[in-house]
Amino acid sequence: MSSTLFSTTGVVLARASYREDDRLYVFFSSELGKLRVIARGARKPKAKIAPHLESYALVRVLLVETRGFYTVAGADTEASFHHLFTRDDSAHLAFASAHLVDLVTREGDPASPVYHELMHWWKFLETTPALSVRRSGVMLGAFSLRLAGHAGYLPELNRCLHCRTPIRPSYFEWSSTRGGVVCLDCLERHQEMWLRTQALKNETLKLLRMSHHYPYEALLQTSVSADVCEEFHQTVDALILAHFPVIPVVPIQAMCQVDPAGFFR
Ligand SMILES: [Zn+2]
Structure with missing residues (x-):
């Protein structure tokens, strides 16, 4: 079975217990985005890897990838947000x-x-x-x-979602589902398209x-x-x-x- 060893730096977003002694971490790095990684034995009292992965810190991890699964082989804190x-x-x-x-x-x-x-x-x-x-x-x-x-x-906060005219104060409503502002003219003309707007x-x-x-x-x-x-x-x-x-x-x-x-x- 072929495995790839590589390292990346990032932060832990979440964790969960996994099997008897292991831990599953949601790791987030600038280069690779979000990865679910397993740390074997991380729940054992003397686990060396866990302290690095269970604080707010920038962590360098050594990962082994095997068939799309990632296992932590090492971890080192680069900077702490303590x-x-x-x-x-x-x-x-x-x-x-x-x-x-x-x-x-x-x-x-x-x-x-x-x-x-x-x-x-x-x-x-x-x-x-x-x-x-x-x-x-x-x-x-x-x-x-x-x-x-x-x-x-990102919602549209400046121009009418329908006619693209810049929004004037007090002359608009808000649509959460469409994501932004619509002018009162468009609301009047196209009522059937703008059913769930609200005043803001x-x-x-x-x-x-x-x-x-x-x-x-x-x-x-x-x-x-x-x-x-x-x-x-x-x-x-x-x-x-x-x-x-x-x-x-x-x-x-x-x-x-x-x-x-x-x-x-
Ligand atoms: Zn409009």
């Missing part, structure tokens, strides 16, 4: 972002833009001051929107645009009222439901508060 775990808010956001990346990517897809977005996000979380629950939600919503963009599901505040559309374009640091400075925050989350959650290949079981706002303790350390 600062993420010094606070609850950043730990929760790091965990949620790894989960979202796992949901939006498929094995075999090119990964580079999503990978770089995740690295950029983790570096941002390491250096940012503590975030309130509301601000955490907005930031994770922005991260989700960028992931959707990299995966080809100008401020919410503005926040969606900023979420996609602004640096994360600048987005931290924008003021967001409670009702705009609520509408922003409804819109982002509906987009995820309509377009992500696998959908999360909890809304983005709740995901910011899922405790990763016991999962990663």
Whole structure:
């Protein structure tokens, strides 16, 4: 049986127990995208590989590929994101972002833009001051929107989906299933094509645009009222439901508060 030995650098997005002593990891690298890899004996108390694969870190792995299955032959930590775990808010956001990346990517897809977005996000979380629950939600919503963009599901935020005219304030509605804004003229003329649109505040559309374009640091400075925050989350959650290949079981706002303790350390 022929096997290939190779190495790659990346991060672990998720893990699961496998057989009696083994562990299955979802590994994500810039070069190879998402791979499911098996680490034999990783659940044994003195396993040497597991500590490298069970923390937020950039890990160099040595992999053996046999008939499309990948086994970990060695692992070494290149850089650690351990600062993420010094606070609850950043730990929760790091965990949620790894989960979202796992949901939006498929094995075999090119990964580079999503990978770089995740690295950029983790570096941002390491250096940012503590975030309130509301601000955490907005930031994770922005991260989700960028992931959707990299995966080809970015909503149209500037021009009417139907006639391509630039959208004027207060003269549009929103379609989650079609992914973006439609002008009121098109809505009036082609009612049969636009059945499930909804009103959206100008401020919410503005926040969606900023979420996609602004640096994360600048987005931290924008003021967001409670009702705009609520509408922003409804819109982002509906987009995820309509377009992500696998959908999360909890809304983005709740995901910011899922405790990763016991999962990663
Ligand atoms: Zn139009």
